[in-house]
Amino acid sequence: MPHLLSAHDLPLAPMLERIRQYREGTTPRQGRGTIALLFYEPSTRTRGAFEQACVMLGYHPLVLTPSISSIVKGESLADTVRTLCAQGVRAIVIRHPHAGAAHTASRFSTVPILNAGDGAHEHPTQALLDIYTLWSHRGYPNPHTRWLEGVKVAIVGDVKHSRVARSNAILLTQAGAEVWLCAPPTLLPDAPLPGVQQTHSIEQALQNAHVVMALRLQTERMESGFLPSLNAYRRDYQITEARLQVAHPDCVVMHPGPIQRGVEIEDAVADGSRSLILTQVQVGLTVRAVCLEYALEN
Numbered sequence: 001m002p003h004l005l006s007a008h009d010l011p012l013a014p015m016l017e018r019i020r021q022y023r024e025g026t027t028p029r030q031g032r033g034t035i036a037l038l039f040y041e042p043s044t045r046t047r048g049a050f051e052q053a054c055v056m057l058g059y060h061p062l063v064l065t066p067s068i069s070s071i072v073k074g075e076s077l078a079d080t081v082r083t084l085c086a087q088g089v090r091a092i093v094i095r096h097p098h099a100g101a102a103h104t105a106s107r108f109s110t111v112p113i114l115n116a117g118d119g120a121h122e123h124p125t126q127a128l129l130d131i132y133t134l135w136s137h138r139g140y141p142n143p144h145t146r147w148l149e150g151v152k153v154a155i156v157g158d159v160k161h162s163r164v165a166r167s168n169a170i171l172l173t174q175a176g177a178e179v180w181l182c183a184p185p186t187l188l189p190d191a192p193l194p195g196v197q198q199t200h201s202i203e204q205a206l207q208n209a210h211v212v213m214a215l216r217l218q219t220e221r222m223e224s225g226f227l228p229s230l231n232a233y234r235r236d237y238q239i240t241e242a243r244l245q246v247a248h249p250d251c252v253v254m255h256p257g258p259i260q261r262g263v264e265i266e267d268a269v270a271d272g273s274r275s276l277i278l279t280q281v282q283v284g285l286t287v288r289a290v291c292l293e294y295a296l297e298n
């Protein structure tokens with residue numbers, strides 16, 4: 001029974017191929033039963049996509065959004081997971097403000113746990129939809145090769161608090177990409193991530209980049225003092241057409257959402273011809289369906 005806690009747990013090439021089959025019209029198998037969506041944090045895209053993915057596969061989504069006061073303690077999470085298992089749910093999708101919550105849940109679960117984002121740790125299904133978006137944009141190269149070899153990806157923004165950056169670094173490097181993390185010095189990770197470069201120079205990160213991924217400033221995961229001001233961030237790190245002049249001429253721009261318009265990315269870039277942002281949202285549902293299917297059928 002596979003849990004899906006980290007991007008390391010995703011068999012990348014077969015998953016990419018399966019998502020493509022679904023997107024190109026293969027009808028998924030109908031399943032039965034209930035899947036619990038345990039969301040301890042706000043979410044639009046991820047929760048909506050998992051909910052629709054459950055329906056698409058023939059499962060009933062049971063959405064649970066516990067009040068803030070019942071979050072936190074390992075004990076209460078363990079009890080919630082045990083209760084859901086006793087009620088016969090087939091899988092549990094969990095989003096939680098604490099890093100490691102999905103791993104904790106998996107210790108008490110008799111059904112697969114899927115990590116929909118745990119604190120500043122990981123968000124594997126977001127990374128899978130991001131890399132799928134790139135795979136389709138690049139014309140479906142053989143996914144069993146290092147098909148992103150020679151491709152420079154700059155991930156720019158609040159890397160320190162970003163579970164999206166962490167999971168993306170795992171999958172992108174697996175496919176051979178040259179990954180650069182870029183943030184003001186206070187928003188870079190304390191320990192460098194394996195196999196990736198990091199810099200606080202936006203020019204160095206964007207130089208000849210084929211893909212620029214902007215990240216939201218995760219103010220809810222920051223203590224105060226990480227940034228002098230939003231204006232300073234905007235001035236030094238916002239992704240703008242002017243800054244993208246040094247990038248590769250065919251450079252594409254991505255953002256996991258939600259976008260804080262005018263902060264991490266200029267409107268003209270977010271809505272412009274280089275933007276893959278809406279494609280990312282569109283593939284989100286299929287990616288979650290394939291992740292649920294993988295967890296339930298293996």
Ligand code: NCD
Pocket residue numbers: 045046117123126163164215216218256257258
């Ligand atoms: C991300 C998240 O919640 O981790 N959003 C998402 O799932 N699409 C990124 C973010 O919160 O900025």
